[in-house]
Amino acid sequence: MGFAHAVGSTRHTFADLKTLLARATPLRSGDQLAGLAAASAAERVAAQCALADLPLRHFLTETVVPYEADEVTRLIVDRHDRRAFAPIAHLTVGGLRDWLLAEADTASLAALRPGLTPEMVAAVSKLCRLQDLIAVAAKCQVTTRFRNTLGLPGTLSTRLQPNDPVDDPRGVAAAILDGLLLGAGDAVIGVNPATDSVDATCRLLDLLDGVIQRYEIPTQSCVLAHVTTSLLAMRRGAPLDLVFQSIGGTEATNTSFGVSLALLREAQQAALALKRGENVMYFETGQGSALSAAAHHGVDQQTLEARAYAVAREFQPLLVNSVVGFIGPEYLYDGKQITRAGLEDHFCGKLLGLPMGVDVCYTNHAEADQDDMDALMTLLGVAGVTYIMGVPGADDVMLAYQSTSFHDGLYLRAALGKRPAPEFESWLDRMGLDAASRAGVLPLAPRLAGLA
Amino acid sequence: MTAPPARWLDLRRHTTARVALGRVGNGLPTAAHLAFQQAHAGARDAVWSALNLEQLAADCAPLGLPVHQVASQAADRRQYLLRPDLGRRLRQADRQRLARSPTPGAFLLVVADGLCAAGVQAGAPALLAELVPLLRAQRMAPGPIVLAEQARVALGDEIGEAMQAAMVAVLIGERPGLSATDSIGIYLTWGPRPGRSDAERNCISNIRPAGLSPRAAAAKLAWLMRAAEGLGATGVALKDAAPMGLLP
Numbered sequence: 001m002g003f004a005h006a007v008g009s010t011r012h013t014f015a016d017l018k019t020l021l022a023r024a025t026p027l028r029s030g031d032q033l034a035g036l037a038a039a040s041a042a043e044r045v046a047a048q049c050a051l052a053d054l055p056l057r058h059f060l061t062e063t064v065v066p067y068e069a070d071e072v073t074r075l076i077v078d079r080h081d082r083r084a085f086a087p088i089a090h091l092t093v094g095g096l097r098d099w100l101l102a103e104a105d106t107a108s109l110a111a112l113r114p115g116l117t118p119e120m121v122a123a124v125s126k127l128c129r130l131q132d133l134i135a136v137a138a139k140c141q142v143t144t145r146f147r148n149t150l151g152l153p154g155t156l157s158t159r160l161q162p163n164d165p166v167d168d169p170r171g172v173a174a175a176i177l178d179g180l181l182l183g184a185g186d187a188v189i190g191v192n193p194a195t196d197s198v199d200a201t202c203r204l205l206d207l208l209d210g211v212i213q214r215y216e217i218p219t220q221s222c223v224l225a226h227v228t229t230s231l232l233a234m235r236r237g238a239p240l241d242l243v244f245q246s247i248g249g250t251e252a253t254n255t256s257f258g259v260s261l262a263l264l265r266e267a268q269q270a271a272l273a274l275k276r277g278e279n280v281m282y283f284e285t286g287q288g289s290a291l292s293a294a295a296h297h298g299v300d301q302q303t304l305e306a307r308a309y310a311v312a313r314e315f316q317p318l319l320v321n322s323v324v325g326f327i328g329p330e331y332l333y334d335g336k337q338i339t340r341a342g343l344e345d346h347f348c349g350k351l352l353g354l355p356m357g358v359d360v361c362y363t364n365h366a367e368a369d370q371d372d373m374d375a376l377m378t379l380l381g382v383a384g385v386t387y388i389m390g391v392p393g394a395d396d397v398m399l400a401y402q403s404t405s406f407h408d409g410l411y412l413r414a415a416l417g418k419r420p421a422p423e424f425e426s427w428l429d430r431m432g433l434d435a436a437s438r439a440g441v442l443p444l445a446p447r448l449a450g451l452a
Numbered sequence: 453m454t455a456p457p458a459r460w461l462d463l464r465r466h467t468t469a470r471v472a473l474g475r476v477g478n479g480l481p482t483a484a485h486l487a488f489q490q491a492h493a494g495a496r497d498a499v500w501s502a503l504n505l506e507q508l509a510a511d512c513a514p515l516g517l518p519v520h521q522v523a524s525q526a527a528d529r530r531q532y533l534l535r536p537d538l539g540r541r542l543r544q545a546d547r548q549r550l551a552r553s554p555t556p557g558a559f560l561l562v563v564a565d566g567l568c569a570a571g572v573q574a575g576a577p578a579l580l581a582e583l584v585p586l587l588r589a590q591r592m593a594p595g596p597i598v599l600a601e602q603a604r605v606a607l608g609d610e611i612g613e614a615m616q617a618a619m620v621a622v623l624i625g626e627r628p629g630l631s632a633t634d635s636i637g638i639y640l641t642w643g644p645r646p647g648r649s650d651a652e653r654n655c656i657s658n659i660r661p662a663g664l665s666p667r668a669a670a671a672k673l674a675w676l677m678r679a680a681e682g683l684g685a686t687g688v689a690l691k692d693a694a695p696m697g698l699l700p
Contacts, residue, residue, distance in 0.1 A: 174467040175467060364495040392471045393470025397470075414478050437460065441458065446462070
């Protein structure tokens with residue numbers, strides 16, 4: 001079945017749901033690279049009009065990636081809860097946008113989650129302006145727990161990202177102490193290892209666990225190695241809090257990442273068996289990964305990103321974040337495209353029930369700079385983002401990109417009246433870290449972190 | 453007894469990361485802010501720099517190898533950034549020109565701008581000046597040299613196919629970071645032809661004055677080229693055969 005809408009004297013037609021979604025997507029370079037973007041502004045708005053008139057029930061009858069060919073589609077279809085869907089079953093996509101803005105509240109949005117599919121959420125996001133994406137996301141509350149509580153109203157957390165180009169334990173430790181001094185790390189202290197090996201991962205896990213125990217920090221650690229590496233580390237008895245994995249919105253994308261739903265399930269069970277905490281998974285996503293892996297099935301990158309959130313929510317993660325500006329200008333060209341994508345990802349993730357953070361970031365070949373990052377992090381803060389990253393001086397010396405800094409986290413909390421996770425905030429107060437950083441001293445004995 | 457509080461600044465001894473920057477309110481002190489802006493400006497200018505092909509050809513002349521100049525189908529830097537696929541394809545006229553002077557079995561050396569023309573302009577002549585004599589001394593005849601504009605790594609596949617080369621080494625500018633804006637990478641591909649995957653290549657990266665020296669990089673590449681010739685392949689199979697410490 002096709003779709004059509006006339007703008008002026010021109011009738012625009014769209015062969016199927018995935019084409020309609022792609023043409024309705026606000027301009028971004030990745031959809032142009034894939035040959036899926038609307039050819040004109042008129043075609044784009046025609047697609048948005050046709051999409052606005054589409055009944056939400058239609059999403060239960062037409063998939064964008066075939067059920068038989070894709071385990072992510074099967075997960076989405078098989079997990080859909082028609083009872084939860086009932087309150088919005090009579091609406092169109094445009095009607096859902098109006099309902100989200102006018103009627104929905106925190107409780108009704110929480111109840112709705114199992115009734116929403118990623119494609120419905122992606123569709124409505126395509127009809128939203130930035131302020132709509134912010135206003136609706138701000139109504140969502142998603143709370144998760146490990147050693148502290150994340151996502152409580154009025155809080156804003158940060159991941160402390162102490163990456164080192166060669167996994168030098170002293171470099172990692174110095175960045176951790178720097179971040180703690182500046183109030184970072186309540187979401188997680190999470191290192192991207194330079195080398196994805198079991199030995200390197202176990203060494204880093206021991207270091208992070210040692211720091212958390214010696215300073216008695218109410219937070220959790222993660223080494224962002226491949227899930228198979230984490231499984232081996234757990235078998236060796238490493239002190240692993242969270243299992244990390246990059247995921248995407250199609251089975252073929254996940255295959256390119258070397259994972260499947262079954263493997264993720266195995267890892268989650270292994271981590272739960274350690275009895276260290278209740279939400280034990282940490283996922284990263286990002287628009288464009290499916291196209292990059294030649295696994296997009298002709299679906300636009302933002303819809304596929306929302307489908308990745310269906311994968312994530314299956315495993316009750318502690319944290320999810322979109323690494324929105326990392327992928328490069330062929331997917332998100334400039335600050336404008338990165339900004340919109342970051343807010344879309346946060347909106348879709350929150351509506352689907354995820355503890356959604358965003359890596360507000362850019363590479364040096366994108367048309368973006370620190371001003372774009374300041375704007376996006378501030379917009380996300382207003383939208384109630386669960387956490388952002390914290391990198392020394394915003395400069396990740398291992399991954400060679402720019403993210404948000406420890407200072408940025410302090411700025412954002414102060415500008416919006418937000419606080420860290422309560423357990424972590426008490427610890428910061430007890431240690432006197434805020435006053436110490438203003439005085440230029442380090443009250444955390446460095447030798448406890450392995451620094452003489 | 454409690455030790456006196458350590459100085460925040462002391463953290464800098466342990467890392468090249470931007471730690472212990474201080475704080476003014478919640479912001480960065482002016483000096484730290486401007487140091488970041490300066491590093492980013494350098495990286496941005498490096499991304500948008502262009503090759504001076506005449507100068508590069510003149511720098512290569514003492515090596516005594518034929519030098520060709522080609523361009524990809526990406527018309528300019530903006531299109532190069534937006535359309536990686538076009539940066540992997542030769543302009544048709546250039547392909548035809550190369551095909552008219554085939555060098556069957558050659559070990560081609562492609563010098564490509566990649567994401568940092570300035571780094572290649574500055575560093576490639578010294579790298580070639582180490583590499584070419586070394587290959588000759590080891591009885592591997594290198595060349596010709598092909599200078600390529602708006603080029604991705606895979607452009608070497610089409611260049612190599614057009615010239616019927618046995619293998620191609622692409623010396624290419626790496627994406628500038630805040631700490632390095634002059635880094636060259638080398639990608640070696642046996643049996644170049646369009647469609648080769650990255651798993652079929654071997655890579656040497658971070659070649660720059662403050663990183664891997666041109667001499668050390670040339671030695672690694674010479675070893676790889678000799679081994680690829682013996683194996684009739686590059687990529688994962690070759691990496692597994694390399695002695696410890698030879699490859700990054």
